[in-house]
Amino acid sequence: MDSGPDPTPNETPATRHKCSACFKQYKKKEHLVEHMRVSYHSVHEPKCGVCKKHCKSFESVREHLMGPLPKANCAKIYSARGCDLCLNVFDSTEARDAHKELCRLSPASSGPPTTNLKFVENGSPLDMEISGLPSAGDGNEVSKVVALDCEMVGGGSDGSLDLCARVCIIDEKENVIFHSYVIPQIPVTNYRFEVTGITEENLKDAMPLKLVQEKVQEILFNGESIWKIRLDGGKARILVGHELEHDLCCLRLNYPDHLIRDTAKYRPLMKTNLISHSLKYLTQTYLGQFSLANMDQPYLINCGRTSFHKWYDIQSGVHDPYEDSVAAMRLYKRMRAQVHQPAEALTLSGSLHDPWIQKQVEKMTPDALLEISRSNYRCWCLDSGQPI
Numbered sequence: 001m002d003s004g005p006d007p008t009p010n011e012t013p014a015t016r017h018k019c020s021a022c023f024k025q026y027k028k029k030e031h032l033v034e035h036m037r038v039s040y041h042s043v044h045e046p047k048c049g050v051c052k053k054h055c056k057s058f059e060s061v062r063e064h065l066m067g068p069l070p071k072a073n074c075a076k077i078y079s080a081r082g083c084d085l086c087l088n089v090f091d092s093t094e095a096r097d098a099h100k101e102l103c104r105l106s107p108a109s110s111g112p113p114t115t116n117l118k119f120v121e122n123g124s125p126l127d128m129e130i131s132g133l134p135s136a137g138d139g140n141e142v143s144k145v146v147a148l149d150c151e152m153v154g155g156g157s158d159g160s161l162d163l164c165a166r167v168c169i170i171d172e173k174e175n176v177i178f179h180s181y182v183i184p185q186i187p188v189t190n191y192r193f194e195v196t197g198i199t200e201e202n203l204k205d206a207m208p209l210k211l212v213q214e215k216v217q218e219i220l221f222n223g224e225s226i227w228k229i230r231l232d233g234g235k236a237r238i239l240v241g242h243e244l245e246h247d248l249c250c251l252r253l254n255y256p257d258h259l260i261r262d263t264a265k266y267r268p269l270m271k272t273n274l275i276s277h278s279l280k281y282l283t284q285t286y287l288g289q290f291s292l293a294n295m296d297q298p299y300l301i302n303c304g305r306t307s308f309h310k311w312y313d314i315q316s317g318v319h320d321p322y323e324d325s326v327a328a329m330r331l332y333k334r335m336r337a338q339v340h341q342p343a344e345a346l347t348l349s350g351s352l353h354d355p356w357i358q359k360q361v362e363k364m365t366p367d368a369l370l371e372i373s374r375s376n377y378r379c380w381c382l383d384s385g386q387p388i
């Protein structure tokens, strides 16, 4: 092997073999190599801002810094100069305080259109403009990513069947690019008003599902051919959302996995046991948007013909697809903005069946081993500056 890294044995008899990422220690080097092979450590993992320990999720970083059993030294430094939202640690308390002003996001500024999108008998929708969307191929980056959220009402004899009744799609700047109520395909048996805010009146002159599907597809595909979308995405848009599988299922649409960025399925945002957090929890924890205590005035939301007041704490009462898509988009952008070192070309993720390669790898330092280790998920930081 002429391109292999130089083995630099630096083991003293007293040194155990310590993983450079998670700091686990092994008696035998081969055990560390095996650990590296199966743990998929990478530059993309969330890290402690103090000791640089790699964790599988931000939740484990949080536990490492805040407990219940925090690492004492890291916890001390973090509580003095760390941001409790993004978990970054700053040079001084002042720098942290200045940063937090920017890190804590305020409620979404504008709501969905206050009027229903009209649909007329002859099949031509009126007022159904897709505003703010540049046409395909004009190089405008704003259009590359969209976030979608649907609200479901209940169908079936017990009202438990989810029927899509409202869709909202926003762009990266949180502009509504599509919003519509949807005529459910079977009779609604439960409007779930307390949660959806949707009434029979809202759905009266709503858009048929088929048309909604076409409009959503038009936005997502962005003029790209289906084979190109399946192949490498082409001009098609990245779709952001929370539990998108559910939304797409209710819309009866398919979209390829490589174009989906789901905040419920993104490894660093999941619980350590690989269970999804709720969008509400993620919004509060990572964007700081639980301003319930700080707000004197209820936040006015216009939902079609109904206006009602609610506090800005997403999903505290009525779900609003605009708020939820904004929350998902903000989480996505925050994750995408992370700066990680580009990875080396070599990788360790493959199996080490060749005994000679195994020997060479065992001679590598823990740092060198980490350098050739690869993540088992696609980090969203890779979306910035690269065509997907």
Ligand SMILES: [Zn+2]
Pocket: 019, 020, 021, 022, 023, 024, 035, 039, 041
């Ligand atoms: Zn490790």
Ligand SMILES: [Zn+2]
Pocket: 043, 044, 338, 339, 340, 379, 380, 381, 382
């Ligand atoms: Zn990354």
Ligand SMILES: [Zn+2]
Pocket: 048, 049, 050, 051, 052, 053, 064, 071, 074
């Ligand atoms: Zn630490």
Ligand SMILES: [Zn+2]
Pocket: 083, 084, 085, 086, 087, 088, 099, 100, 103
């Ligand atoms: Zn922060």
